[in-house]
Amino acid sequence: MAPISLSALNITFLGTASAQPSTTRNHSSLALRLGGDVWLFDCGEATQHQIQKSAVKMGKISKIFITHTHGDHIFGLVPLLASRLNGAGGTAEGVEDPRVQALPTHWTGVIEIYGPPGTRDYVRSSLACTHTILGGPYVVHELHAPSSPSPSASFVIPPNPAELPGGRNIPVDEEIGTWRHIFTDEFVQVSAAPIAHSVPCVGYVVEEKPVPGKMDPKLYIPHLKRTKTPMSVLSQLQQGGEVILSDGTVLEGPRRRPGRKIVILGDTYDAGDIMANLATDADVLIHEATNAHLPGVDTNTKGEYTYEGVEERSRSRGHSTPQVAGRFATRVRAKKLYLNHFSARYAGNDDVDEKAGAVMAAIRELAETEFKGPVICARDLMSVDI
Structure with a gap:
C-alpha cells in the first residue's frame, strides 16, 4: 500500500444513534479519511447503507476499529466485510466458487480489524453460520488485558479461509494501562486505552506524527x-x-511541530485517568452524550428527574450526559468537542426541524457549562475536515 498522506484528514459521522436506530439516526459508526485510505470506527447495523449515502468510498476501507462488542457497534461488521471483500453464498450443484480457489498467499489489500476480545470469534461465527465466502483477506487483532479470556479461548471456532494468520492478541502495557501504537507507519500512529462501560470497551487515539513547521x-x-x-x-x-x-x-529548516490528534471514544460513563493521559491536547474529541435532562425543551423529560438524577441513571447504564463529556473535554484540553451516540428520542434532523434543533441546542449548551471550547452535536452524514 502506498504511504498515507495526511494533508487531507476528514471525519464523516455515518451513525450517531445509541441502542436503537431511528428514522434520523443510524447505529454507531464513523469514517476517518486519511489521504486515500478510509478507516472505520465501529460498524453498527446498516453502516454500508450509510456509506452509500456519503462521500466515503467502500473500496478505500483498509482498517476497522471496534470499541466494544455491543450489537449497535458491531452488527454491521460482517455484512460490510462481505460487500467490501466481494463475498457470496457459494454455488449450486457442486460447482466450486472461484473465491475458494484464491490462495491467501496471493491475496493483497488485507482488511485489518482491531477490537476487544470476542471480535475474532464474532466474525468467524457470523461468516460460518451464513456460509459466506469472501473474495479477499482480512485479519483480526484483539486488545487483551489481564482480565481477558486466555488467547486459546479465541480459537474455538475455526478460522474462515479468508482470515489470514498473523492476527495478534495485543497485550496491554500493564505499567501504563494502554495499548500503545497498535498501528504505526511513517505518518500516523494509533493507540488505545480502556474506558468504563458495562462491558469491556476502549477508546482510540489517532495521532499524526510531527509535521514540518511553517517555513518562510x-x-x-x-x-x-x-x-x-x-x-x-x-x-x-x-x-x-x-x-x-x-x-x-x-x-x-523550521522545527517540526506536533501533528493532529483525534480521540474517538466508545460508550463510557467515565473515560478515566488512563485515557485522559493519552488524549491530552486532542485537536478533536468525540465523546458520547446518550442522555440529557431537558426540562421545558424535550417533552419526554420526566418532571421528577434532575440533572444529577439523569447523570446517575446514565452512569448506571454505562453512559454519559453532555456535562460528563464537557468535563472530560476540559480535562484533556481538547480544542473541539463533538457529541454523538444520542438516545433515539433526540432526532438527528436538527438542521431542518425546529423542534429537533431546539433539543440539540439545549444538549450543546449543557456541554458548554463544563467546556468553553467549540461543541458540535454530530448528525448522520455530517462531514468535517480536520
Missing part, C-alpha cells in the same frame, strides 16, 4: 542565490533538514 522561503533564498545553491534544497529545509552551503553557512 525569503529567509533562505538570499543565501542560496549567493552561493549558487539549487533552489531544490528548499524541500529538504521544509522537512526540517539541514543544508551546508559551499561557503560553510549552515541553514536549518
Whole structure:
C-alpha cells in the first residue's frame, strides 16, 4: 500500500444513534479519511447503507476499529466485510466458487480489524453460520488485558479461509494501562486505552506524527542565490533538514511541530485517568452524550428527574450526559468537542426541524457549562475536515 498522506484528514459521522436506530439516526459508526485510505470506527447495523449515502468510498476501507462488542457497534461488521471483500453464498450443484480457489498467499489489500476480545470469534461465527465466502483477506487483532479470556479461548471456532494468520492478541502495557501504537507507519500512529462501560470497551487515539513547521522561503533564498545553491534544497529545509552551503553557512529548516490528534471514544460513563493521559491536547474529541435532562425543551423529560438524577441513571447504564463529556473535554484540553451516540428520542434532523434543533441546542449548551471550547452535536452524514 502506498504511504498515507495526511494533508487531507476528514471525519464523516455515518451513525450517531445509541441502542436503537431511528428514522434520523443510524447505529454507531464513523469514517476517518486519511489521504486515500478510509478507516472505520465501529460498524453498527446498516453502516454500508450509510456509506452509500456519503462521500466515503467502500473500496478505500483498509482498517476497522471496534470499541466494544455491543450489537449497535458491531452488527454491521460482517455484512460490510462481505460487500467490501466481494463475498457470496457459494454455488449450486457442486460447482466450486472461484473465491475458494484464491490462495491467501496471493491475496493483497488485507482488511485489518482491531477490537476487544470476542471480535475474532464474532466474525468467524457470523461468516460460518451464513456460509459466506469472501473474495479477499482480512485479519483480526484483539486488545487483551489481564482480565481477558486466555488467547486459546479465541480459537474455538475455526478460522474462515479468508482470515489470514498473523492476527495478534495485543497485550496491554500493564505499567501504563494502554495499548500503545497498535498501528504505526511513517505518518500516523494509533493507540488505545480502556474506558468504563458495562462491558469491556476502549477508546482510540489517532495521532499524526510531527509535521514540518511553517517555513518562510525569503529567509533562505538570499543565501542560496549567493552561493549558487539549487533552489531544490528548499524541500529538504521544509522537512526540517539541514543544508551546508559551499561557503560553510549552515541553514536549518523550521522545527517540526506536533501533528493532529483525534480521540474517538466508545460508550463510557467515565473515560478515566488512563485515557485522559493519552488524549491530552486532542485537536478533536468525540465523546458520547446518550442522555440529557431537558426540562421545558424535550417533552419526554420526566418532571421528577434532575440533572444529577439523569447523570446517575446514565452512569448506571454505562453512559454519559453532555456535562460528563464537557468535563472530560476540559480535562484533556481538547480544542473541539463533538457529541454523538444520542438516545433515539433526540432526532438527528436538527438542521431542518425546529423542534429537533431546539433539543440539540439545549444538549450543546449543557456541554458548554463544563467546556468553553467549540461543541458540535454530530448528525448522520455530517462531514468535517480536520
